[in-house]
Amino acid sequence: AQSVTQLGSHVSVSEGALVLLRCNYSSSVPPYLFWYVQYPNQGLQLLLKYTSAATLVKGINGFEAEFKKSETSFHLTKPSAHMSDAAEYFCAVSDQGGKLIFGQGTTLQVKP
Amino acid sequence: KAGVTQTPRYLIKTRGQQVTLSCSPISGHRSVSWYQQTPGQGLQFLFEYFSETQRNKGNFPGRFSGRQFSNSRSEMNVSTLELGDSALYLCASSSDRGLEGNTIYFGEGSWLTVV
Numbered sequence: 001a002q003s004v005t006q007l008g009s010h011v012s013v014s015e016g017a018l019v020l021l022r023c024n025y026s027s028s029v030p031p032y033l034f035w036y037v038q039y040p041n042q043g044l045q046l047l048l049k050y051t052s053a054a055t056l057v058k059g060i061n062g063f064e065a066e067f068k069k070s071e072t073s074f075h076l077t078k079p080s081a082h083m084s085d086a087a088e089y090f091c092a093v094s095d096q097g098g099k100l101i102f103g104q105g106t107t108l109q110v111k112p
Numbered sequence: 113k114a115g116v117t118q119t120p121r122y123l124i125k126t127r128g129q130q131v132t133l134s135c136s137p138i139s140g141h142r143s144v145s146w147y148q149q150t151p152g153q154g155l156q157f158l159f160e161y162f163s164e165t166q167r168n169k170g171n172f173p174g175r176f177s178g179r180q181f182s183n184s185r186s187e188m189n190v191s192t193l194e195l196g197d198s199a200l201y202l203c204a205s206s207s208d209r210g211l212e213g214n215t216i217y218f219g220e221g222s223w224l225t226v227v
Contacts, residue, residue, distance in 0.1 A: 036218070043116075043202055044218040090155065097168045098206070098214045099145065102155040 002027045002093045006103035014111050019063075019078040021106045023091030026072065032094040033074045035065055038105075039087045047089075050074060061085070086110045114139065116219035118203050124225045130191040133222045137184050137205030143167075144186040145216065146178060149200040158201075161186055162208075190224075198226045 007022040025031050030052055036044040048059025055067045065076045074091060088107050092100040117136040125131050137144050145160035145168075157170040161180035178188040184205075190197055200221045206214040 034216075043118075043220040044204075046215065046217065049215055092155075094214065097160075098143075098216075099157040099160060099168055099170070100147075100155075100216060101157075104154050 002031065002095050002101055004033075004091045004093050004101060004103040006089075006091050006106050008106055009104060010107045010109065012109040012111060013081045015083055016080050019076070019081045019085065019108065021076040021089050021091075021108065023065075023074045023076065023103060024072050025074060025091075025093050027093060029096075033065075033067065034092045034094070034100065035059065035063070035074075035076050036090045036092060037061075037087050038090065044090065047076070081108075081110045083110050083112065116203055116205050116217055118201075118219040118222050120222060121220065122223045122225075124227060125193050127193055127195060127226055129193050130189060131193060131224060132187055132189045133201055133203075133224075135186045135188075135203030135205075135219060137186070137203075138217055141205035141207050141217075142184050143206045143208060143214070144180055144184060145204045145206075146186070146188050147202040147204065147218075148172075149202060149221070150198070155202075158188065193226045195226050197224065199224060 003026045005024045033050040035047040048057045058064045063078045088105045090105050091103040119134045143162045146158040149155045160168040164180045175191045180186045202221045204216045204218045206216045
């Protein structure tokens with residue numbers, strides 16, 4: 001069965017610092033991987049999606065993620081954090097039926 | 113292009129009652145799925161509909177049901193509400209039926225509180 005694990009339920013960075021949110025996946029087949037962001041009292045917004053076309057995936061709002069098969073990882077990064085990046089971030093894998101299996105989420109706090 | 117629209121956004125129900133939540137997918141999208149989000153269980157898949165047929169179902173009791181109409185709009189119903197049903201219910205749509213790798217777009221969600 002496919003699954004994702006997000007390491008760290010809470011990450012705190014200073015404004016302008018590098019953001020690194022970790023996601024490891026488990027899949028017996030090449031996975032389709034996603035990152036979503038959820039702002040307070042809102043739904044999920046798609047940040048980016050990995051479909052095997054390229055290992056480095058660029059998303060919205062300056063985020064990107066790198067697929068590393070050898071490490072079964074799909075970590076999300078942003079070079080410089082903004083206050084507006086404070087939110088909860090979810091990594092997800094798509095199963096063969098198309099449903100998303102989510103990690104437990106990582107809350108990103110950005111300190112001024 | 114309008115996104116996924118869910119109504120109502122907030123509602124409070126009493127244990128034992130039932131509730132119906134509505135979802136309008138992105139124009140042209142024919143697949144609608146529902147997810148439940150709670151602090152304890154996180155995001156869990158409820159079911160997916162395509163062309164008015166349930167294509168996939170998660171591990172939820174039969175009290176949770178849904179349907180899809182010919183215009184792709186969907187409703188989900190929860191009967192005999194329990195306190196543990198308090199959650200954010202997210203509707204999502206995609207352009208095609210449940211296929212691995214489909215991009216799924218989410219609505220703002222319906223916040224259900226059961227008292």
